[in-house]
Amino acid sequence: MEKQPKNFGFGEEEAMVKSSARKFFSDNCPIEKIHSQVANQEKNSSPGNGNWDRRLWEKMVEMGWPSLNVAESSGGVGMPLCAAVAIAEEAGRAAVPSPLIPTFCSSFVLNQCPGQAAEEALNQITQGTAVSLGITNSKGSSDPSQTETEIKGNKLYGATYYVQDAQKAEKIIVSAKGSSGTGLYLLDTQSKGVQIIPDLIVDLTRDQAHIIFDGAPCIELAKQTDGAAALSAALPAMLTIVSADMVGAGEWLLQTTAEYAKTRVQFDHPIGFFQAIKHPLVNVMIEIDKAKSLTYNAACSIDFKEDSAEVNARMAKAQASEMAVFSASRAVQFHGGIGFTWECFVHIFFKRQMHNQVLYGDAKHHRRILSDLCIGQIN
Amino acid sequence: MSGNEKQDTAEQSTFRAYCKDWLEKNHPGEPPVNLPLGALELSDIDALEWLQAWQKSAYEAGLIGCDYPKEYGGGALDDCQHIANQEMQRYKTPYLPNIIGMGMAAPTILFHGQEDIKKELLPKLLSGEEIWCQGFSEPGAGSDLANQQTTAVRDGDNWIINGHKIWTSLAHFAKWMILLCRTDKADKYNGLSYFVVPIKEAIGKGVTVKPLIKMTGETGFNEVIFDNLLVNDKYRLDEVGAGWKVAMTTLVHERGAGLVVTPASGGMEPKEDQGAQTQSVRALIDLAKKMPRNGKTAADDPLIRDELIKMMIRYEGFIQNQRRSRITELTDHPMRIPLQTKLVGTEMAQDLQKISYDIEGPASSLYVGDKNAPAKGQWPLAYMNSFGVTIAAGTNEVQRNILGERVLGLPKSK
Numbered sequence A: 001m002e003k004q005p006k007n008f009g010f011g012e013e014e015a016m017v018k019s020s021a022r023k024f025f026s027d028n029c030p031i032e033k034i035h036s037q038v039a040n041q042e043k044n045s046s047p048g049n050g051n052w053d054r055r056l057w058e059k060m061v062e063m064g065w066p067s068l069n070v071a072e073s074s075g076g077v078g079m080p081l082c083a084a085v086a087i088a089e090e091a092g093r094a095a096v097p098s099p100l101i102p103t104f105c106s107s108f109v110l111n112q113c114p115g116q117a118a119e120e121a122l123n124q125i126t127q128g129t130a131v132s133l134g135i136t137n138s139k140g141s142s143d144p145s146q147t148e149t150e151i152k153g154n155k156l157y158g159a160t161y162y163v164q165d166a167q168k169a170e171k172i173i174v175s176a177k178g179s180s181g182t183g184l185y186l187l188d189t190q191s192k193g194v195q196i197i198p199d200l201i202v203d204l205t206r207d208q209a210h211i212i213f214d215g216a217p218c219i220e221l222a223k224q225t226d227g228a229a230a231l232s233a234a235l236p237a238m239l240t241i242v243s244a245d246m247v248g249a250g251e252w253l254l255q256t257t258a259e260y261a262k263t264r265v266q267f268d269h270p271i272g273f274f275q276a277i278k279h280p281l282v283n284v285m286i287e288i289d290k291a292k293s294l295t296y297n298a299a300c301s302i303d304f305k306e307d308s309a310e311v312n313a314r315m316a317k318a319q320a321s322e323m324a325v326f327s328a329s330r331a332v333q334f335h336g337g338i339g340f341t342w343e344c345f346v347h348i349f350f351k352r353q354m355h356n357q358v359l360y361g362d363a364k365h366h367r368r369i370l371s372d373l374c375i376g377q378i379n
Numbered sequence B: 001m002s003g004n005e006k007q008d009t010a011e012q013s014t015f016r017a018y019c020k021d022w023l024e025k026n027h028p029g030e031p032p033v034n035l036p037l038g039a040l041e042l043s044d045i046d047a048l049e050w051l052q053a054w055q056k057s058a059y060e061a062g063l064i065g066c067d068y069p070k071e072y073g074g075g076a077l078d079d080c081q082h083i084a085n086q087e088m089q090r091y092k093t094p095y096l097p098n099i100i101g102m103g104m105a106a107p108t109i110l111f112h113g114q115e116d117i118k119k120e121l122l123p124k125l126l127s128g129e130e131i132w133c134q135g136f137s138e139p140g141a142g143s144d145l146a147n148q149q150t151t152a153v154r155d156g157d158n159w160i161i162n163g164h165k166i167w168t169s170l171a172h173f174a175k176w177m178i179l180l181c182r183t184d185k186a187d188k189y190n191g192l193s194y195f196v197v198p199i200k201e202a203i204g205k206g207v208t209v210k211p212l213i214k215m216t217g218e219t220g221f222n223e224v225i226f227d228n229l230l231v232n233d234k235y236r237l238d239e240v241g242a243g244w245k246v247a248m249t250t251l252v253h254e255r256g257a258g259l260v261v262t263p264a265s266g267g268m269e270p271k272e273d274q275g276a277q278t279q280s281v282r283a284l285i286d287l288a289k290k291m292p293r294n295g296k297t298a299a300d301d302p303l304i305r306d307e308l309i310k311m312m313i314r315y316e317g318f319i320q321n322q323r324r325s326r327i328t329e330l331t332d333h334p335m336r337i338p339l340q341t342k343l344v345g346t347e348m349a350q351d352l353q354k355i356s357y358d359i360e361g362p363a364s365s366l367y368v369g370d371k372n373a374p375a376k377g378q379w380p381l382a383y384m385n386s387f388g389v390t391i392a393a394g395t396n397e398v399q400r401n402i403l404g405e406r407v408l409g410l411p412k413s414k
């Protein structure tokens, strides 16, 4: 086994990816633009409120982002996971609505599926096909054995829930149960027998849906004997990517609030003068830094196929989720009345943080599993 | 008989029995329209009118304003409002719409108003017929309330008001506003004066009310612009230049630490199809018992159980604090507990509502209006809305400053 690099794998190229992503988002989707795009209505009044800019996604594809972590043999760039993490972090910092995060997650699942079908799907991702995952049941569980989708004679029946950016995705990877276990299947969102029902969600920067299948045609990616293993092998990378999104959003909340605290004057002082503001903001920073390093560490240990990868990724997700709630709450509170308004940008990030922190398991969920992994099972 | 009842005086005990009897027969029943979480989010006139009718009937029955003198429309009882409040909560009644009127304007008018003003304004305030709002905050005067830039300039019997108020809850329904403004630019604190202003009749004639939207997507507060509004001098409370002192009466009551107990009903459960109550540990436990988790429910999860019980202890501590604060011998500083009420109460509710995310998991992503949202999406709404009250009425940071300075005698920070 290679030894992990000191720099988490952020070599020159990865660092360049990160800085070009920062520049791309600040040039193309400053928060003013995102706000007018997603918060132009007065409330989340209709399901599937996910307004987004398809052109921006196309540009991301042109920059090769969805292919970064796809192997060169499948037409991808073959960079380490930290490159994708860097982009997810910048995407979180920009609160950009796009199918990037679910497409990353889908590519991680496809990376775990041997065979021609997965290979082709990965290749389509490198060409710009947006893919999402249908692996969660109505109760919010992503345990493969609990899927509420069934495979019968190469067709899918049942339903899947909490599908991220379903309306932006062209293809969905679905976990479905058959006689010998849970397999993974790829289908077109436009196919017959697929009904996408948008959810009305709090987060304004993505869409979410549940999908009902009634004999939907699909392609097998992982056999019923292999689906669960493929999903659990992909999970650390998925958790790491979502953590990176929260780290980026946390950083935006921190910097924006610090900036406000330098300029908003009450009692003849910028409010950042008061320790009631200064100290908790520093605490937010401390929480972000832990989350960020844990996230980079998780990415690196996944790249180096370390045994600790799962533990590291769950630690990252647990810490990032706690930080997400904290950074969001302090940003609203320290903006005062203006922070509580629709017109202020803070709520966009607040809602994204609250969404991400429960996605693929909240902090308590991962700590529960970590305690089994690190302390041992309760007997 | 509960602990509360054992401590009743004879008058309180008779009154309590009366309240129970009246509530038994006169509970208003289910609202015909969806009600928002609280009065500060009221934006629908039908909801307002239904709540006003409830307030009026409870007022006429003597359950509201019972400690106020007869000549101002009150019941002239001695320390009975909290009895009526307890019983109205116990009977799970709707909340009262005129909360700014009763909680802030009424005690201020009582202590600082002239005789005829009290007679003119208090009865319709207590009955809820006339809704009140509070015009204190300005873009540059939030926590630093004394930094008022709205001006009142004397013009014979009148004052000419100019300026910009912000975050004014209920201004869109209010007939009256309590207004703090500047009458002397040279003196920050002693240059303020306090008025009651009939704003509704002046809309379009010196008053503009513009709604602001909250992060929840709801409305409820506003910007109010004064452009040469004339206000008669009889509507001034207390002396010119005494505005800060008068405002302190308002604020101490706003924060639940005043001498006058604010009439408060509430506790009504929303209809099944409108979601759930989101303000009590019991409601959170109910949610936990409904949310599936690994073949059981969230209420079977030890981590959630611990959160719920911690919350229960916090709530019980809060309630027992309120009880103890009524017994002078058991508190070493009279303001020690009262000044904690707003701070502790709002943070407790915020943390309660935050636990709903742990309980709901991914379903917490679903918002009001989604058919599959647990409790109709009320919990994420309540959590977001909770920031309104950790900010309003003096932010919780400012509350901690006040407690440190007034109760612990720490050096003043501003």
Ligand SMILES: Cc1cc2nc3c(=O)[nH]c(=O)nc-3n(C[C@H](O)[C@H](O)[C@H](O)COP(=O)(O)OP(=O)(O)OC[C@H]3O[C@@H](n4cnc5c(N)ncnc54)[C@H](O)[C@@H]3O)c2cc1C
Pocket (backbone or CB within 6 Å): A264, A266, A267, A271, A274, A275, A276, A277, A333, A334, A335, A336, A337, A338, A340, B040, B133, B134, B135, B136, B137, B138, B139, B141, B142, B143, B144, B166, B167, B168, B169, B170, B221, B387, B388, B389, B391, B392, B393, B394, B395, B396, B397, B398, B401, B414
């Ligand atoms: C839902 C809602 C309803 C409201 N309704 C009304 C109403 O009806 N009428 C009305 O007049 N006002 C109303 N307000 C306004 C409210 O009183 C102010 O928002 C509040 O006083 C804070 O002022 P600000 O918004 O200007 O924040 P700022 O004062 O700018 O505060 C920003 C941050 O700085 C912190 N801060 C400021 N000074 C200090 C200090 N000395 N030490 C430590 N921290 C400090 C604050 O705690 C806050 O976190 C309402 C507000 C909300 C959110």
